[in-house]
Amino acid sequence: MSPVWxxxxxxxxxxxxxxxxxxxxxxxxxxxxxxxIDAISSWWVTTHxxxxxxxxxxxxxxxxxxxxxxxxxxxxxxxxTLARDLVAMMPAGLDHVFFSDSGxxxxxxxxxxxxxxxxxxxxxxxxxxxxxxSYHGDTIGGMSIGARGVFNQxxxxxxxxxxxxxxxxxxxxxxxxxxxxxxCRAKPAAFIVEPLVLGAGGMKIYSPALLAEMRAICxxxxxxxxxxxxxxxxxxxxxxxxxxxxxxxxxxLCLSKGLTxxxxxxxxxxxxxxxxxxxRSPDRSRMFFHSSSYTANPIACAAANANLAIxxxxxxxxxxxxxxxxxxxxxxxxxxxxxxxxxxxLGTIAAFEIEQPESGxxxxxxPALMAxxxxxxxxxxxxxxxxxxxxxxCIDAADLDRVYAVIxxxxxxxxxxxxxx
Numbered sequence: 455m456s457p458v459w460x461x462x463x464x465x466x467x468x469x470x471x472x473x474x475x476x477x478x479x480x481x482x483x484x485x486x487x488x489x490x491i492d493a494i495s496s497w498w499v500t501t502h503x504x505x506x507x508x509x510x511x512x513x514x515x516x517x518x519x520x521x522x523x524x525x526x527x528x529x530x531x532x533x534x535t536l537a538r539d540l541v542a543m544m545p546a547g548l549d550h551v552f553f554s555d556s557g558x559x560x561x562x563x564x565x566x567x568x569x570x571x572x573x574x575x576x577x578x579x580x581x582x583x584x585x586x587x588s589y590h591g592d593t594i595g596g597m598s599i600g601a602r603g604v605f606n607q608x609x610x611x612x613x614x615x616x617x618x619x620x621x622x623x624x625x626x627x628x629x630x631x632x633x634x635x636x637x638c639r640a641k642p643a644a645f646i647v648e649p650l651v652l653g654a655g656g657m658k659i660y661s662p663a664l665l666a667e668m669r670a671i672c673x674x675x676x677x678x679x680x681x682x683x684x685x686x687x688x689x690x691x692x693x694x695x696x697x698x699x700x701x702x703x704x705x706x707l708c709l710s711k712g713l714t715x716x717x718x719x720x721x722x723x724x725x726x727x728x729x730x731x732x733x734r735s736p737d738r739s740r741m742f743f744h745s746s747s748y749t750a751n752p753i754a755c756a757a758a759n760a761n762l763a764i765x766x767x768x769x770x771x772x773x774x775x776x777x778x779x780x781x782x783x784x785x786x787x788x789x790x791x792x793x794x795x796x797x798x799x800l801g802t803i804a805a806f807e808i809e810q811p812e813s814g815x816x817x818x819x820x821p822a823l824m825a826x827x828x829x830x831x832x833x834x835x836x837x838x839x840x841x842x843x844x845x846x847x848c849i850d851a852a853d854l855d856r857v858y859a860v861i862x863x864x865x866x867x868x869x870x871x872x873x874x875x
Contacts, residue, residue, distance in 0.1 A: 477504030499716030516756035532755035557684030558591025581642030587655030688712030692801030
């Protein structure tokens with residue numbers, strides 16, 4: 455037995471864990487020679503494709519020059535360049551960049567920034583408002599502001615309370631807005647939201663108009679608005695940021711996953727000048743108390759700089775639009791299957807539900823489809839009975855056809871026990 459303890463894996467089931475030897479573009483290659491199409495961007499991180507030559511070259515060059523340096527009181531060119539270019543690329547007003555190393559830590563940083571801002575202003579606010587079904591990571595703060603359930607029930611004693619706004623289901627949008635307004639009147643520190651798409655919560659989609667109104671409510675009540683674009687950023691919803699579609703500029707923005715093109719871990723939390731100024735003082739006790747050993751690692755920053763260059767120099771938006779259109783055509787075909795309901799797409803994210811008596815994250819559908827797809831040369835990882843396809847932007851039509859051929863084949867296999875192999 456391997457000594458490795460894998461995430462979100464029940465080792466007691468003794469399910470096979472393939473060994474991946476290399477990757478290129480939209481494909482993974484296992485040690486036994488199988489080619490696997492990465493239909494979920496290796497957990498939503500890979501944007502331009504695996505082992506992109508420009509990103510790989512930047513990593514190699516930086517590794518031979520400066521690999522690591524403490525970032526508290528020191529700096530280096532890759533981080534300075536990245537910070538300047540992010541400020542130029544992201545919505546105006548997000549003028550300060552704080553580095554960390556994952557989506558979860560980017561969110562933890564955002565929460566600490568929000569509470570620290572109010573505390574340093576002499577107006578301590580401790581409340582946080584969240585959207586129902588949200589997911590913001592697996593650290594303590596991230597779990598506290600995420601949906602409660604099987605993910606975090608064992609850790610309940612460690613979690614802090616939050617105010618929850620019901621998800622704006624069709625026909626019930628005003629109830630969600632009214633609930634947010636009521637919570638904001640109580641003067642919480644912040645409202646945090648996944649813009650337009652709730653990822654791990656089931657790829658639930660809501661409109662840009664609703665996001666814009668949520669932002670307006672927070673502004674009216676002087677509540678900090680935090681946009682968690684860890685999954686939705688870097689083109690997944692069809693635009694660089696999901697917030698763009700609503701004309702929204704958050705007070706605090708969390709980015710990770712596609713920040714380096716998915717090559718190496720890196721995250722940033724971007725903030726407006728008032729949030730930075732609330733922590734700037736001759737008083738050392740008012741500094742922002744957060745760091746990790748690898749904050750702004752030079753190699754990771756070099757990878758991110760290469761990613762930004764790709765966005766500037768190559769037709770990434772055209773690739774996203776093409777992939778979105780291809781996804782829609784194939785999703786329309788899948789929608790005709792009697793076991794499929796609620797097909798939906800935003801940008802390069804396509805999702806639907808498999809109609810089954812058993813639902814929820816622990817539905818048996820998920821491991822069954824994962825295994826079926828793996829044997830068919832495709833990497834899928836459903837969220838319970840919610841199936842989604844979110845491939846790298848470089849995937850070609852033939853590979854996308856293979857992905858969408860696996861889905862009805864699985865549904866037919868599921869409906870016909872006699873055919874199961």
